[in-house]
Amino acid sequence: xxxxxxxxxxxxxxxxxxxxxxxxxxxxxxxxxxxxxxxxxxxxxxxxxxxxxxxxxxxxxxxxxxxxxxxxxxxxxxxxxxxxxxxxxxxxxxxxxxxxxxxxxxxxxxxxxxxxxxxxxxxxxxxxxxxxxxxxxxxxxxxxxxxxxxxxxxxx
Amino acid sequence: xxxxxxxxxxxxxxxxxxxxxxxxxxxxxxxxxxxxxxxxxxxxxxxxxxxxxxxxxxxxxxxxxxxxxxxxxxxxxxxxxxxxxxxxxxxxxxxxxxxxxxxxxxxxxxxxxxxxxxxxxxxxxxxxxxxxxxxxxxxxxxxxxxxxxxxxxxxxxxxxxxxxxxxxxxxxxxxxxxxxxxxxxxxxxxxxxxxxxxxxxxxxxxxxxxxxxxxxxxxxxxxxxxxxxxxxxxxxxxxxxxxxxxxxxxxxxxxxxxxxxxxx
Numbered sequence: 001x002x003x004x005x006x007x008x009x010x011x012x013x014x015x016x017x018x019x020x021x022x023x024x025x026x027x028x029x030x031x032x033x034x035x036x037x038x039x040x041x042x043x044x045x046x047x048x049x050x051x052x053x054x055x056x057x058x059x060x061x062x063x064x065x066x067x068x069x070x071x072x073x074x075x076x077x078x079x080x081x082x083x084x085x086x087x088x089x090x091x092x093x094x095x096x097x098x099x100x101x102x103x104x105x106x107x108x109x110x111x112x113x114x115x116x117x118x119x120x121x122x123x124x125x126x127x128x129x130x131x132x133x134x135x136x137x138x139x140x141x142x143x144x145x146x147x148x149x150x151x152x153x154x155x156x
Numbered sequence: 157x158x159x160x161x162x163x164x165x166x167x168x169x170x171x172x173x174x175x176x177x178x179x180x181x182x183x184x185x186x187x188x189x190x191x192x193x194x195x196x197x198x199x200x201x202x203x204x205x206x207x208x209x210x211x212x213x214x215x216x217x218x219x220x221x222x223x224x225x226x227x228x229x230x231x232x233x234x235x236x237x238x239x240x241x242x243x244x245x246x247x248x249x250x251x252x253x254x255x256x257x258x259x260x261x262x263x264x265x266x267x268x269x270x271x272x273x274x275x276x277x278x279x280x281x282x283x284x285x286x287x288x289x290x291x292x293x294x295x296x297x298x299x300x301x302x303x304x305x306x307x308x309x310x311x312x313x314x315x316x317x318x319x320x321x322x323x324x325x326x327x328x329x330x331x332x333x334x335x336x337x338x339x340x341x342x343x344x345x346x347x348x349x350x351x352x353x354x355x356x357x358x359x360x361x362x363x364x365x366x367x368x369x370x371x372x373x374x375x376x377x378x379x380x381x382x383x384x385x386x387x388x389x390x391x392x393x394x395x396x397x398x399x400x401x402x403x404x405x406x407x408x409x410x411x412x413x414x415x416x417x418x419x420x
Contacts, residue, residue, distance in 0.1 A: 001162060018162040018204075019194075042192060043336075045258060054232070054261040060191050061262065064162050065184075065206065110257065114236075128338070129256025 003067040007032070008076025016063055022056075023047045025063035026073055034074035034102050038131075045130030048103035048110075049073050055110035057129070074102035077109065084150040085109050085143075094143030096134030104130050108144045116155075117148055157194040161203040168212065168292045168315055171205045175313040183207050183315060185228050188255065188263040189271050213266070213317055216240055221323055223247075227266025227290075227316040235260065246327035246345060246416075247285065250277050253331050255338045266316040272369065274305045274395065275339035277331065279370035283362035284345035286322040291315055304369040324349050325358070330415035331365075332408050334399060340365030341400055342408035344373075346380070346416040357381030361413065366405045368393035376413055386413060 004013045007030060014029050026032040026049065035058060038046035042060040049058045050072040077083040085108050088094070095101045104127065111118060111126035118126060123144045124137070132140060165171035165183075175181055181203040184190060193199050207213055213228035216237045223244055225234060234240065235252035254260055254268075254277050268278040269289060282289065282298040289296045291314045301309050310316070327347035331340045342365045349358035356377035364370045366389070379386040389409045394402035 017159065019157050019159055040195070042188070042259070045256070048258055055258050056261050057258045060188065062162065062187070062191070062204075065187070065208070067164075107257065110261075126257055129258045 001064055003064055005066050005068065006070040008072055014063070018062065018064055020063040021059055022049070022051075022061040022063045022066050022071075023058035025066075026058060026071070032073045032075050036099055036102055038099065038103075043131065044100065044103070045107060045127075046100050046103040048106040048130065050106060050110065053110075053113070055107050072106075074105060077105065083109065084154065085112070085147040088143040088147035088150060089140070092139050092143035092146055094135065094140040095132075100130060100132045100134075104132065104140060108147060111144070112148055112151060116151065118144065120145070157191075158197065158200040160194075160201055162206065163203065164206045165210060168207075168210060168317055171207055171210075172292050172313060172315055174203070174205050175315070178203055179312065181205060183270075185267040186230065186263040187267075188259050189267065189273070207266075207315070208264070218243065218323075219320070222320045223323060224318055224320050225265050226318045227269075228264050231255070231260035231263050231265075232257070234265065243323050244285065244321060244327060246324075246329040246347065247281050247321060250281050250329040250331075250343075250345065253277060253329070253333070259338075265319060269301070269319065270308060270310060270316055272302055272306055272308050273339070274367065274369050275334070275341070275343075275365040276370075277329070277340060277343055277364060280340075280343050280345040280362040280364040281321070281329065282319060283370055283372055284327065284347040284360045285324060286347075286349070286360065288320045289316060290318045290320060292317055295320070299372075302370050307369070322349070324360075326420050328416040328419035330412040330419065332412055342366050342405055342412045344409055344412035344416050346413065346420065348380075348420070351381075363389070363409050366394055366409050367391045368395070373409070373413075380417070386410060 036046040038044035047059040182201040184204040184206045214226045231251045241248040287298040324347040329345045331343040345362045347360045351358040359377040359380040361373040361376040389406040396402040
């Protein structure tokens with residue numbers, strides 16, 4: 001089935017079987033391997049991307065459901081260098097092995113869009129759809145708090 | 157997942173016609189349960205008819221003494237709706253407790269009700285809030301809609317278009333989440349309506365996650381009406397599994413009832 005979408009700001013088209021998952025379209029057809037597939041059962045959130053500005057799990061969405069949509073992956077996040085959330089994850093060491101990080105960053109960007117100054121409890125709830133098996137989440141929550149401060153400064 | 161045909165519905169009517177023409181076709185909305193079920197090869201529909209973008213199925217609006225929520229309205233939109241937060245706070249809170257943020261960005265009211273998972277949240281709201289489930293051919297009282305585990309009064313080719321909730325005097329929902337899945341181990345929705353002429357003095361208590369399907373807890377509603385202690389919940393069909401034995405689930409329901417009442 002033919003589909004058209006905007007991927008990281010660029011118009012793209014593909015012809016894939018209907019059962020193709022969005023995660024597989026992004027990785028296999030478009031080579032955007034920053035979107036990770038961890039559990040493939042919509043538990044871990046590693047495959048989180050933005051579809052029309054909202055964080056979704058791309059392993060639980062058909063590619064054809066994104067037809068006509070604007071999709072942003074971790075590769076398309078920073079317009080010029082790293083996005084402030086990526087900078088904060090780096091500075092706060094909000095990762096260890098890094099496998100969950102693209103999903104964590106995409107979910108955090110979505111959280112900060114909806115709630116620009118979240119409390120630690122709101123960050124934990126906002127990242128409930130993303131699992132990290134390394135960090136214990138402490139530095140991830142710090143990173144989101146720092147990203148919030150950076151984005152607030154940028155906005156003011 | 158097995159191969160299937162995909163078509164985006166142009167209207168509810170065309171979707172209903174496509175369903176009638178193919179007995180193994182299914183409608184797709186958010187896909188948060190349907191797609192994982194297909195990936196696990198638990199089901200293999202011949203076709204998916206995608207309703208998610210039909211504008212007539214999307215929205216939240218006040219209609220006199222009711223609130224209408226479109227079947228394809230996503231949980232995140234219900235949770236964030238300022239008017240609904242004011243009028244039926246328990247319903248907006250419930251939508252914000254479903255799954256996780258990514259699931260709430262895709263999952264829909266109609267999908268949740270049509271699936272009728274015994275641990276899903278929305279069925280408790282529909283039952284407690286005297287909802288009418290609207291389809292393309294009729295409307296069904298929530299009291300007659302839920303028929304036990306994954307079973308509803310819907311015909312195989314019938315499509316939910318929206319839900320009309322009766323605005324209560326006050327209401328609240330409390331849920332003990334399964335720590336991994338986010339589903340309700342016990343979820344209790346309490347709603348109070350004007351007492352005049354109403355059963356149990358206008359109180360409605362619906363319970364999800366505890367038994368074979370969502371149910372009205374009449375003894376609790378009666379106790380609220382009489383301001384007497386709630387008797388323990390006793391159910392022959394209480395879920396008894398590796399996550400929680402039946403007695404524990406029934407005890408959780410009582411705790412969630414207390415939490416919901418404190419939040420009223």
